[in-house]
Amino acid sequence: MHISEFKPDQLIVVAPEGLTAEFERLTAKFFLDFKVVTGGSTRQKSVAAGMNEVTSDFVLVHDAARAFTPKEVFDRVKGALEWADCVVPTIKLSDTVKQVNDHWVDKTVDRNQLRLVQTPQGFRVSTLRDGLARATSDFTDEAGLLESIGVPTATVDGHEHGFKVTTPSDLERARAIFADVRSGIGVDAHQFSDAGTLMLGCLEWPAYPLLSGHSDGDAVAHAIVDALLAAASLGDIGSNFGTDRPEYQGASGELFLREALGLLSDAGFEPANVSVQVVADEPKIGPRRLEIEQHLSQIIGAPVSVLATTTDGLGFLADSRGIAAVATSLVRMRG
Known part of the structure; x- marks a missing residue:
């Protein structure tokens, strides 16, 4: 998504401890109305810190590492919030999936029933706040937290460009896609x-x-x-x-x-x-x-x-x- 197309009603950036000023400087290059808050030691704590500042009825939680997510994915997630409290973008698997135990295959899993989850994940604010307040353990994403308390999760189509840039090979992939x-x-x-x-x-x-x-x-x-x-x-x-x-x-x-x-x-x-x-x-x-x-x-x-x-x-x-x-x-x- 081109930065000029991103016009949220409210923008909250969650920064690592000690880097708040730097994140404020970088964000100010693109936006006039925003707030930078200090995150926690886990994703869940960081999201909770950001949620303390949210004033709208709905929120999209996005990973900064997914820097190339197209605008249409944001639009699809936002649209689905009209009928669901929890929405995640997903993509299908292209590889065969095996369930293994101590280097031996137990069985081949039907990949048609599996999806890879991306961000932004969309939520009704009251539902996500309730889930964060009731959490008794740490989850790798907010949808998983809400699923644990019985909130159904809807899915929309993600995009192959919504991958996370976390390793050197991810950087090479990004360069290959956006090389021109x-x-x-x-x-x-x-x-x-x-x-x-x-x-x-x-x-x-x-x-x-x-x-x-x-x-x-x-x-x-x-x-x-x-x-x-x-x-x-x-x-x-x-x-x-x-x-x-x-x-x-x-x-x-x-x-x-x-x-x-x-x-x-x-x-x-x-x-x-x-x-x-x-x-x-x-x-x-x-x-x-x-x-x-x-x-x-x-x-x-x-x-x-x-x-x-x-x-x-x-x-x-x-x-x-x-x-x-x-x-x-x-x-x-x-x-």
Whole structure:
């Protein structure tokens, strides 16, 4: 599932002890409204910690290790909660299954009656809370806990991409499935004008004038647009949104980004990562770095990292006459 498609009513991230701040930093790249809590020594204790913060009637519990689960699996689980209190996605087994005892086969098990369980697992919140309160032993998943107290579990179709990434071979499998990744580079520079308000990273900077240009002069957004288009071999900002296009006169950097994302989508690509380096004496990026990263990540639907440097006294950027930006991007073919 693409990160831009994930829009929960409430997002609770359960982090290992000591890593709460890091999980908050990472989650903030994609979401504005979320809460990170510290988990416990077992999965069951971690889920209980997260459930203490849930305010909705239904909840989906998902393993972060299943990083490639498609959106349709989430949709199927959510839909089944209209008629079931406990729902799990499953896939069929393709291998023959043997029941063994001390290296000898007792019998061959009918695999048609067996399923591999994935996540997200969906629950009515009151039912799961009741199960957690009544638990007398530890279970490997929440559905198993509810089954132990008599709550029936419904199943929906899972997906082969919902596997857990826990071993080196799992990483190799993930790379093999999502290997079509391409990179691009974009560069843009503008000098300051004498009027208006600076737009940089799709944010206003009231203390500085607008950058000169056919549009709003947002060097960060323009560099990212070029990097995204270059990665997908779709030309550049000039060939797609050039000065010969009057409809883009004064257009915002956010508009260019969304138009570029549309071109990527039409070509079968989606952004995977963006990094942009701002080169300027002014403004100072550090105080607003996280804000820029969050805002651009929301627009692009992928992680965006923002860095800043100066030219150490060289060139037109040294005396605060303008701003330059260099961006790199990774895009991948949609699965």
